[in-house]
Amino acid sequence: SQKIEQNSEALNIQEGKTATLTCNYTNYSPAYLQWYRQDPGRGPVFLLLIRENEKEKRKERLKVTFDTTLKQSLFHITASQPADSATYLCALDETSGTYKYIFGTGTRLKVLA
Amino acid sequence: DVKVTQSSRYLVKRTGEKVFLECVQDMDHENMFWYRQDPGLGLRLIYFSYDVKMKEKGDIPEGYSVSREKKERFSLILESASTNQTSMYLCASSLRTALNYGYTFGSGTRLTVV
Numbered sequence: 725s726q727k728i729e730q731n732s733e734a735l736n737i738q739e740g741k742t743a744t745l746t747c748n749y750t751n752y753s754p755a756y757l758q759w760y761r762q763d764p765g766r767g768p769v770f771l772l773l774i775r776e777n778e779k780e781k782r783k784e785r786l787k788v789t790f791d792t793t794l795k796q797s798l799f800h801i802t803a804s805q806p807a808d809s810a811t812y813l814c815a816l817d818e819t820s821g822t823y824k825y826i827f828g829t830g831t832r833l834k835v836l837a
Numbered sequence: 838d839v840k841v842t843q844s845s846r847y848l849v850k851r852t853g854e855k856v857f858l859e860c861v862q863d864m865d866h867e868n869m870f871w872y873r874q875d876p877g878l879g880l881r882l883i884y885f886s887y888d889v890k891m892k893e894k895g896d897i898p899e900g901y902s903v904s905r906e907k908k909e910r911f912s913l914i915l916e917s918a919s920t921n922q923t924s925m926y927l928c929a930s931s932l933r934t935a936l937n938y939g940y941t942f943g944s945g946t947r948l949t950v951v
Contacts, residue, residue, distance in 0.1 A: 732877070758939050758940075760939070760940075765945070765947075766944055766945065767841075767927050767929070767942030767943050767944050767945050768880075768927075768940075768942050769942070770938065770939030770940060770941065771939075773939055813879070813880070815940075823868055823887070823931060823933055824882070824885065825940065826882075827872075827879050827880040828879060829877065829878065829879035830879060
């Protein structure tokens with residue numbers, strides 16, 4: 725069956741450290757993978773998109789990798805801050821190259837001051 | 838900035854009522870989506886539309902219908918609300934290919950059916 729897995733347990737890290745979140749998928753062949761941030765009671769906010777032929781993408785303190793062999797994406801926040809505390813969702817296009825994305829359940833990150 | 842506006846943040850409805858959830862976007866996006874989000878289940882797609890008057894079922898369309906008479910507006914209808922439809926409902930829009938800009942979500946409507 726098709727699955728997108730994100731660590732359901734909350735991730736707690738100290739301020740200033742690098743947070744690394746994982747997104748694994750099974751029985752999909754996405755052309756694109758996205759990451760979103762969601763704050764409690766709000767809608768997700770788009771952060772980054774990475775294409776299947778890109779190994780790595782960066783935006784300010786954020787870095788995303790995409791390994792189609794391992795079927796995994798890693799999301800890094802460097803020099804983390806308490807304001808980075810939120811739930812982070814990964815999403816991939818359900819059928820390669822379409823506009824319809826399937827979302828993971830998200831990982832809650834808490835950055836401790 | 839693209840704005841996706843959902844008509845209500847909180848709604849309480851009675852079992853059996855017909856419920857309308859409205860969503861409006863202001864950036865001429867072709868695609869619009871309705872998701873529901875429940876703890877432990879994540880975002881699940883109910884319906885989506887890639888053009889005016891076009892709609893396609895998502896993963897959990899039962900008990901729901903949609904309407905897209907104008908490009909900017911996508912309505913979700915609960916024909917006869919039931920308690921298992923208590924959830925957070927999220928509307929989203931995107932350009933046709935949803936590439937560089939991803940989806941833009943509304944703030945959500947928390948619906949409680951009693």
